[in-house]
Amino acid sequence: MAQVVVDGVTIEVLFSERKIAARVEELAEEIAAANPKDLLVVPVLKGSFIFAADLLRAFYRVGLLPEVDFMILASYREATVSSGRVDILRDIETQVKGRDVLFVDDILESGRTLAYARDLLVARGANRVMTSVLLDKPGKRVADIEADFRGFECPDVFVVGYGMDMAHAFRELPFVGHVTGKA
């Protein structure tokens, strides 16, 4: 397994830039095959911003022409366990009644974040709410939700890169990796 050292921190590469790029193209094809109507894409910020940007450009290549609006959600954690409370820090400004909505998130872990967002848009009258996540950690699920489209199953380790951070660092890495220690 390839390792890189960034600012004195050793990171083991789990999903390379090339592997992610190929999977994102496949995901766009899978989502297009679901034949969404009047599609609104809602990236859940912050962690999903790079995945969403790549996925949206892949949508163009498969002929999907969605509207895009953003949601910022904070799920509060006590130690490493989600406390269960989800707050909306920024809501979408777009009407969803009767539309198909695709949430885009970085990681599906407990599922509380996505379950909360899904229930909210269903309550607002969305026609179909779908979820797309880059990484799925199925071992940590608490809420009753599965991703409709997922990039990769991820081992139960803390990952960074491709938008995801550890204490605000490492979002810029073009790959997804696991911090294994200080160099």
Ligand code: IMP
């Ligand atoms: P949950 O599914 O509600 O538990 O929330 C998943 C969210 O927790 C993701 O959207 C990430 O923002 C964050 N998260 C979970 N695991 C990791 C990780 O390994 N690295 C970085 N962020 C993570």
Ligand code: MG
């Ligand atoms: Mg997140």
